[in-house]
Ligand SMILES: Cc1ncc(C[n+]2csc(CCOP(=O)(O)OP(=O)(O)O)c2C)c(N)n1
């Protein structure tokens with residue numbers, strides 16, 4: 575490629591621009607810091623662990639809130655740990671779910687070791703093979719802006735990989751208390767009414 | 770083949786889950802859950818989600834709870850081994866409710882020795898994770914135990930697993 579890959583913080587900021595009532599699930603590590611850097615919001619379900627479970631969590635949320643759009647933003651390493659969940663999403667076919675993988679081809683959080691996407695694996699092809707027909711790989715910010723519009727306007731499930739420049743940027747930490755995060759998320763949705 | 774058992778408790782269990790506000794049923798198939806899965810798949814008031822691995826069910830239940838919906842995760846005892854980090858790092862870390870219905874293998878007249886090590890590890894593993902373990906060892910126990918488990922967990926309590934004993938399901942016979 576001749577043009578430089580976009581910076582991940584700019585990609586996530588573009589995805590979350592004018593987010594409206596979008597619900598967001600972020601994968602542990604890098605993408606949780608990216609989503610926090612774009613602006614803390616009670617409708618962000620930040621994962622601080624549970625590697626491989628960002629997509630299943632987004633699926634459960636999408637099935638619970640069919641009138642809202644749900645975006646899972648996660649890392650390539652996190653996605654690789656939960657590949658089976660792409661088949662689960664394809665079978666459940668939630669129209670309101672989008673999955674975007676921020677692919678730096680590295681396990682950035684743990685020292686930048688090369689992931690399988692650096693060596694052999696095409697995650698967009700994996701997703702297509704799992705049954706997610708709307709699957710693509712993006713390499714520039716203009717394409718990300720167009721993707722943002724589809725996340726709000728088109729029926730899913732959508733899957734996209736965004737290839738980004740190496741480097742995770744400074745950590746931007748959202749609240750880390752899981753109980754607090756779940757209660758404020760549910761309160762923001764109006765579902766925390768003393769079940 | 771499984772020994773034939775009366776299916777009535779499964780019909781009643783399906784209705785009782787709905788009465789507890791649970792309308793999302795995630796599963797990896799097990800012969801012991803076959804009827805309950807069929808009932809969930811056939812009921813338009815219930816979303817049945819087939820998983821590729823049990824740990825997805827822990828994420829699914831977490832996301833559903835965040836969105837105000839109650840899920841149950843059905844699995845056989847081997848599947849508990851696939852859920853360990855998910856239960857610790859998601860359900861427990863975020864104090865989320867969780868209801869697991871586990872059909873037991875490897876404990877009562879098991880004909881497949883490969884099932885025994887995980888079957889025997891289920892209760893201690895779940896307890897080490899802080900999951901409350903309740904057992905139903907007779908068909909008549911299943912309904913009240915599941916109702917109690919649902920009430921306890923969705924009231925803001927800990928994750929609760931109901932282990933449905935192999936004696937209730939019927940031991941699988943490998944004959945030749
Ligand atoms: C089950 C499990 N295995 C390993 C880890 C260690 N770990 C934390 S973050 C991470 C890498 C995540 O990589 P990626 O999703 O690509 O995120 P990036 O930092 O590159 O954006 C790993 C391996 C973990 N937290 N949990």
Ligand SMILES: [Mg+2]
Nearest residue numbers: 649650680682
């Ligand atoms: Mg990465």
